[in-house]
Each structure stands twice: as C-alpha cells, then as structure tokens.
Amino acid sequence: MTAIVETLDLTRRYGTNLALDHLNLTIPEGAIFGFIGPNGAGKTTTMRILTTLLPPSAGEARVAGVSVTGDPRAVRRLVGFMPDFFGVYDNMKSWEYLDFFGRAYGVAAPRRQQMIGELLDLVDLGHKRDEPVMSLSRGMKQRLSLARTMMHDPRLLILDEPASGLDPRARIELRELLKELRALGKTIMISSHILTELAEMCTHIAIIERGRLLAAGEVQQILRSIRAHRIVEIRVVAGAARAEELLRSHPEVLELRREGERDGEDASPLDDASGPHLLLVDFAGDERAMGELLAALIASDVRVSHFAEQAGDLEDIFLHVTRGIV
Amino acid sequence: MLELNPILVKDLRSRMRGARAYVLLTIYLLILSGVTLLLYAALAGSIGNDLNAGRQIGRTLFLTIASVALVEVCLITPVLTSGSIAGEKERQTYDLLIASLLTPWQLVWGKLASALAFALLLIAAVAPVMSLAFLFGGVSLAEVVIAMVGLVVTAVLYATIGLFWSALTRSSLGATSFALGSVILILLGIPFLIVIATLILGRDVSSDFLEAPLFIYLSRLFIAAHPFIALGVTATQISSGENIFVEVVEAGASSVVVPSPWLLYSFLSLIFTMVLLFFCVRLLNPTRPVTTEAPARAKQTGAPDGA
DSSP states (O other), rough: OOEEEEEEEEEEEETTTTEEEEEEEEETOOOOOEEOOTSSSHHHHHHHHHHTTSSEEEEEEEETTTEEETOHHHHHHHEEEEEOOOOOOOOOOOHHHHHHHHTTTTTTHOOOHHHHHHHHHHHHHHGGGTTGGSSOOOOHHHHHHHHHHTTOOEEEEEEESSSHHHHHHHHHHHHHHHHHHHHHHHHEEHHHHHHHHHHHTTTTEEEEEEEEEEHHHHHHHHHHHHHEEEEEEEEEOOOOHHHHHHHHHHEEEEEETTTTTTTTOOOOOGGGGGGOOOEEEEESOOHHHHHHHHHHHHHTOOOEEEEEEEEHHHHHHHHHHHHOOO | OOOOHHHHHHHHHHHHHSSHHHHHHHHHHHHHHHHHHHHHHHHHHHHHHHHHHHHHHHHHHHHHHHHHHHHHHHHHHHHHHHHHHHHHTTTTTTTHHHHOOOOOOOOOOOHHHHHHHHHHHHHHHHHHHHHHHHHHHHOHHHHHHHHHHHHHHHHHHHHHHHHHHHHHHHHHHHHHHHHHHHHHHHHHHHHHHHHHHHHHHHHOOOHHHSSSSSHHHHHHHHHTTSHHHHHHHHHHHHHHHOOOOOOEETTTTTTEEEHHHHHHHHHHHHHHHHHHHHHHHTTTTSSHHHHHHHHHHHHHHSSOOOO
16 A cells, blocks of 8 residues: 655644654555544644644655645645534535535535535435534534535545544444545544544554654554453452462463452462452463463363453553653 | 635625624614714704705715715724634634635635625615715715725725734634724824824924925825825815815925825725735735644643543
8 A cells, every 4th residue: 555644754843842753654545544642642733734734843744745845735635634623604504514615625616516415415414405504413513524524525534533522323423434435445544532432443543642653553463563462361250269379380371460459469369258250361372272271270170250362452552552641 | 617716605605694784784874874864954954045055065965974984984894804814713714724725815805805895885885875965966976986985995905904903813802803993093093193293393393394395295195094084185175176186285486296185095005905915815824833833732732622
C-alpha cells in the first residue's frame, strides 16, 4: 500500500510549549487509522496541520505527496475535515448545508445535486432533507457533518474525535458508516482518547503522548509486539494451594499473581474454604503448552472452573506505552 | 456556468429567511416616515402661504429625510457585517470555511456583498419617501443623485469597517462594539478636531499658511472625511448656485479649485474601503499564526471532551 499521509519530523510550538515533537507518521492508503492519545497530546494539532489550518513550526507534512505548506489548495481538495465540534448554521436546511459546502469546494451544480441525494441516503438522513439543521439530534448532526466532509469526494477523511458525546446507538451507527466509507476506498484518519471506540474498527493505530509518537503500525502487529507472552486466567474451585505450588515450579510460568493482589505480598497458602480463587499466570508457552498446563493441573487434583487466555486489547497497549504524564 | 459566490448565497438565504429582515426594514421606514410626517406637520403651519413656501417645505423635507437615512445607514451597516466573520468563529464554522477551497477574498467579498445587498435595499426604500419632497419642488435631481451616492458610499465604507472588526475579533459582540465605537469616533471625533483646529489656527497662525494651496487641500480633505459635513456642505453650495463638481476657494489674491466635498468624501471612502478590505483578506489567511493558534491552544487547555 502507498502512503497517503507522511510527516517528517513534524514539529509545532505554541510559544515555549512543544505541542508536536519531531512526529514521523505514515498512513497507508485505504486504512482506518486510529490516532490515540490523552487530551492535549497533539492529536488536534497534527490534524490541523494536515488540513492546512495551522502551519508547522518545523518539519514537513505531505498528503498524497503534496506538501501542506507548498500547495495548501491542492491538499484541501484531497482532504475532508470534520473537527471535534459540529459547526452548523441555524436557519439552514440539511440539503442547503451540503449545497453550501459543495459550492465552497467548487462542485458543479448537477454533480452537487446528485451528491446531496446520495450522501443524505448514505448517512441515513434522506428523510431529513428539508429539516432545519438545528432540529437534528446530536448523532444526526454528526452524520450530516460526515456527509459534508464527503461533498467534494476527498481521498482522505480526517475526523477529530467524531464519537465524542454520542450515545451508544449513534456510536455504532457511526462505526458502521466508517466501514462503508472504507469500502468506498477512502482513507480515514480518526482520533480519540477513548480506546474501545477505535479498537473494533481500526486497521492501523498510532499512539501519541506529549507530541511524541510512542507506537504506530497495524493493530495486530502492535498487539503482538507489545505482548510477547500471554496472561492466562485460572479459576480454582478446590486445590488452590496445590495449583499455586505447581504453577510456581512450572518452567514457562514467568509470574503468578492472585487476583487483587500486588507483587506477591501475601505468601500464605490459599485456603479452599475462602471460596474460589482466580490466579493470573504470565505464561511464555504456546497454545499446546497451555493445554499441557491445564492437564497437569487436573492431574494433580486441582478443580478448575475457568481456564482462559486474557484477550489483549488496545487498552493494554495504551497503558503499556503511555506514561500518563499529560 | 458561472456560479454565485457561495457565501453570498448562504448568507442571503439565512438573512432574508424569517421575520428579522422584514422587522428591521419596517422599523427603519417607520422612523423615516414618522420624522417626515412630524416635520411636515410642523412646517405646514409655520411657513405661511407665499410663493416659496412649497419649495421651502420640499427642501427641508429632502434634507431631513437624507439626514435621517444617513444616520440609519451609519448605524445599521456596520452591525450587519460585524457579526459576519466573528459569527462564523462563534458557530465554529470558521475552520470549515478556511479548510475549504474558498479563497479569503471570496469569503470577504461574499460577506460584504450579502450585507450590502440588504443595505442597498434599505437605501432603495428611502427613494419613495424622498420623492415626496419632489412634489413640493425646491430639490434638483442632481441633489437627489448626490444624496443617493453619499448613502451608498457610506454603506460600503461602514460595512467594511464592521467586516474588518469581525475578521479581527473572536466574538460578534466584541466586533459590533468595536465597529460602532469606530463609527462614533469618526462622527464625533472629526467635528471635535475641526473645532480644536479652528481655535488654534484662528489665533496665532499667519494667513500665508492658511492660504497655501496644500493647506487648503488637506483641510478640505479632512473635513470631507465626515459624511454629514461633506454632504451638508455640498447641499449648501448647490443651493447657493455653485458648481456641483468643483468649488473655487478664494485664497488672498489667487483662487484654488477644489473638488466638491461629496466627491472628496466618495474618493476617501473608496480608499479606506480598499485598505480595510486588504487587511480583512490578510487576516483570513490561515498561514498567519494569529488566526489559527488560539483555537488549537484553547483545545489543549480546554474543557473535557464530553464522552
């Protein structure tokens, strides 16, 4: 895949405050690119530079090979931008809103009419065509904004915190919509400070904190690289003390923790009478070794009610790579 | 096919939609015709029945209507534009416009044209009231045309003053305050300076200096920056039978030819309008850090993001 966005040592200062610090980012064409970071990490600054709203202090940013400072008009033609606020006009109907931005992007009249119909249907607002924009719900306004960013048929959509403030249903609808847009061949750059929001839909992610890029790449690849071994949850109904003894002496168990306990502070053996115990095992072995481990536990008369690998998600990655300084 | 300016289309749609435009136009005409009616009632009883009575009534009505219309234009047009660009910033649509393919000039021109379209509607609405004065006589066509030109030129300049503040400030309230402040400064500041200058120059300056052509030109130019003084002086000159385009000023033995105040006023207004439009376009250029840094900074230190 070719890169649609490339930044090279992109730096932006506000006075003495360094908002972006030599950011090197590559977004492949056709990706849904999640841009994750705490508030104030530099996500919005990066997006504003890519949409030509903000000049960089140093470094270079290119969209489809075009420099944002060299030819901003060409970049604006390629990019559809949805800021983290709606930006709607009162006294304006849904179709007029799209019509206005179509005109602002120089879309010819017949094509504009066609696009308005198609886009309102795409975002499921066809029935709200003649309704005033102000009367739409938050989720509807958000979808209308998304339709607006599509009016000039850009190759890259830059969406700043699009799901913030939406209810769960609107969030799901937005996610489905983004998948449809990806199917239409658009590259989507989407920022959020809420990880679960991005986890299911992104193909690539970048994690940024205090203006620095901490990790970037395909979601699966990052999951793998950050978590080389797995955490296995074992719930023991009877024989917890034996289980602990066995696990501690197992060569592929790197660490053993009881749930809710920190750094092995309590060394007294577990008592079955105090109820089932959940053990968390940092396990270096593969899936087959996991099977062997379970068999060994059963063989030493440990009663297991739950034995499963913890699903690794973006949240783990995020906590792993960020230091929580912002 | 050539398309209309998108901003113009959008703003005209929202400006003319709803009752606001009609209410404003109605209030404006009520004030104008109310003053005319009261004045006529006062004049008709006091002037008497001689041959010139009709001409006097006509002339007084014309000057009053023109003055009231000028006051209204001076106060309404800056308000029409002062909310335009600052309003986009408040509605958070400013970034969307800047990130689109609209040029800063298209934006400025669209905003100005949509406000002027409404201002011209207000000026055109004066014409029927003014035509009342014609019924009485005493007013020449040239005077009416000059009054209309004066109103249009004032509308353009004062709308641009509003637009300039709108491009500079973040809130419409601030822009409107600054715009009206500027208008008051012009309308009260110039007469004040004229009075001060007259007092100083009348006391201890030689007549050689006062009769130098450069002084005559500069002083006329300064006086002509004020719409009421420029148009008022023109009206007096025309009624005393002077040329409508030039004025001959006696300076000692020689005489100096100066363009008529309304021409000077129109020229000055045009220059100031162009300068202000240039600054407006500069202010809307996103490569300038001033207009773009603040929102990003606000975002960084700003409120929690909702979800």
